[in-house]
Amino acid sequence: MKTTRSLALTGALACAIAAALCAQLCAQQLKLNLDHLAAKASDSVDVSLNNSMLQFAGKFLDGKDPDEAAVKKLIVGIDGIYIRQFEFKQEGAWSQADLDQILNQMKAPDWSRIVGVKSAEDGENTEVHVCNQNGKVTGVVILVSAPKRLTVANIVGNVSLDSLADLGGHFGLPRMEQPKGKKK
């Protein structure tokens, strides 16, 4: 009887831990409820890659191609990539409420906005938010909003921001020099 009880308690504890871990992991993956925008968009992109799909895709990345090799290395620690991108023919198709439902999911203390850039020229607003747990980045959200365009990219998992930024050196983009030490 004692053995059965202890087994049941162990099982319950294991379930609780699993649920907590799942909740933690899930917190880095946002709910992107933007389907209503697809109907208004002239063009839309929907990428949804979980861990198994990423590992599967990784097998098809060519290690000899510098771009694909860089990506292959980067996705090792990533648990998921979720992107919604919309382009509209006219302004006013998306609203602040659409952004708020994403921003509200990043109100937990683990999340912080690390950079926000506004372009006066084209009205484009870019924000980068990261989820930091125990000194490690476990989630990134890049939010790009413009009058006729909206992009949300959510990367879940052990994300190396340096490596992501380093990707700027690939895909034909100019490489940015990394700052050498901090200015005092």
Added chain:
Amino acid sequence: MTELESVVQTGDDFAALMREHRAMVFSVAYHFLRDRDTAEEIAQDVFLSLHRNLGAIQSAAHAGFWLRKVAVQRSIDASRKRMRRPQVALEDVAEPVARGVPADPMLGEMLRRLIATLPETPRMVVILRYQEDLDPSEIANLMAIPVGTVKSHLQRSLALLREKLARRGVREE
């Protein structure tokens, strides 16, 4: 090898039918429902149904008729299951906000949107008439409705579509 060949041959027949008719089946569902994902699901379902019933198909023409009929039925069923928008008469549909005189390339999109607001039966009649080029008696046979009803739906739907488009043009002045 005869047995293996027969399996491969059945597969070849099915693949050939799918290649020939996939656009038709998909387009009936898509123009009716205005939803690509649902239209693809329906199209997949229709072809899986065809595969199950391949033995009953008499000829290539029969296959085309069979596929069209099942595509129509499944599309109407899917529309009835969808609770998103209630069916409204075309006269009751609010005009879209006018922003400029629509250029010709937009006319097609406007027409597709207006057709999608028609009630089920007239909508499918219009699609079968102008997507599939079926005459009223063929449409009546396919949808199991009287020829007179088909002609009446066509006449009324076209008049309403023209009126809506004309109103849109008048508003721009």
Added chain:
Amino acid sequence: MDWLEDELKFEDELRKALQRQEPSPDFEARVTSTVRSKVTAAAGQRRPVFSRPLAPGPRPLSPVPWPLGLMPRWLATAAAVLVITSAGAGYRYHRGHVAKEQVMFAMRLAGSQLNRIQMQMKAVRP
């Protein structure tokens, strides 16, 4: 006869608007994959040989000397496995490349945005 010409023009516009469209490029592969998996399931079922009569009704689309249901079970299974293996491998390859392209797109998008931010921050840094 202007009204007739108008009517014909309008009907032409309707035909253009309702032109047939193709489903997604992997549509056939998905249907084929589902069909093959059902063939395996059917071949695996216990079915007495020669106990099922030929389906009544019109003749089939093309001559099929031995309907699938009457084959010896081992032969039907072997045929299904052969077809599924080749179709499945092809489909897996296709899906893998689709996934790869999505990953590359995602990385390009993220990388380009971060790179742009870095450039803008460098531009304002004293």
